[in-house]
Every structure is written in structure tokens, then in C-alpha cells.
Amino acid sequence: MNKERLLKIIEDMKECVADIDECIEVLGKDNNDKIIIKLAKSSLRQLFVSFHTILEDFSSIVLKELKKFKVGITLSESLSILRESNVFDEETYVFLEKSRLIRNRISHRYKEPNHEELVTHIGKYRDKLDVIIEIAKGYLNS
Numbered sequence: 001m002n003k004e005r006l007l008k009i010i011e012d013m014k015e016c017v018a019d020i021d022e023c024i025e026v027l028g029k030d031n032n033d034k035i036i037i038k039l040a041k042s043s044l045r046q047l048f049v050s051f052h053t054i055l056e057d058f059s060s061i062v063l064k065e066l067k068k069f070k071v072g073i074t075l076s077e078s079l080s081i082l083r084e085s086n087v088f089d090e091e092t093y094v095f096l097e098k099s100r101l102i103r104n105r106i107s108h109r110y111k112e113p114n115h116e117e118l119v120t121h122i123g124k125y126r127d128k129l130d131v132i133i134e135i136a137k138g139y140l141n142s
Helices: 003-028 034-065 075-084 090-108 115-141
Strands: none
Touching: 003 034, 003 115, 034 075, 034 090, 034 115, 075 090, 090 115
């Protein structure tokens, strides 16, 4: 496994999650600054999408390690294979599938989730972001 690439993925995940946390914090405050709120909402959407882009990179290197990588594989297929290979537990897989669908709605701008839906989703599954980072870290020692 390319450890340098994996380290970069882990760093990017950590930074992205820290930025998501900051956006959630800003949005949770009683703030009357409409520009700050607008920027935080926009940033949260983009960070959520970015996390999934990083997740795709992580998935591809793990699939290569498992010798299950295919050119053109979708994130949905990747997550399913990673679940079957016990890389992710069932709860984490369910979170990732729900997140993937929300990410698609944001990226492709159809039935875009409203701000409250995204914040609720992140709040409900926030711990799973850390679980994914820990799973990635586990591959540093393999």
C-alpha cells in the first residue's frame, strides 16, 4: 500500500472533519451575521462533498490492497465490497450509504438537501467520521 498517499488521505480527512466541526459550531451559535451564516452553510456542503472525494481515494487504495479494485468502480460498489470484506462494520456502512446519497444530491443539485437535513445527518453520525479515520490509520501498520 502506498503509505505516503494514505498519510495524505488521513491528513485530508482530519482537516476536513475539523472544518466540518467548525461550520457546525458557527451554525449552532446565535449569530445574526447573515454573511457568516451563508458562508458556513455553503462551506459545510462543500466540505461534506470533499470528505466523500477523500473517501473515494481511501476506498480505491484499500480495494487495490484487497485486489478487488476495478477501473470505473462506483463509490456505491466500492463501499459494498469494503463492507463484504469487513473493512467497515454494518453501522458505518449504513452511514456511508446515506451520506453518499446526500453527497450526490448536493453534487448533482437534484433535490438538494436543506441545511437542517445536512446538519442533522452529520450530527447523528458525527462519530462515524472519526471511525473512518481510525480505520484508515489502521492501514498504516499493515
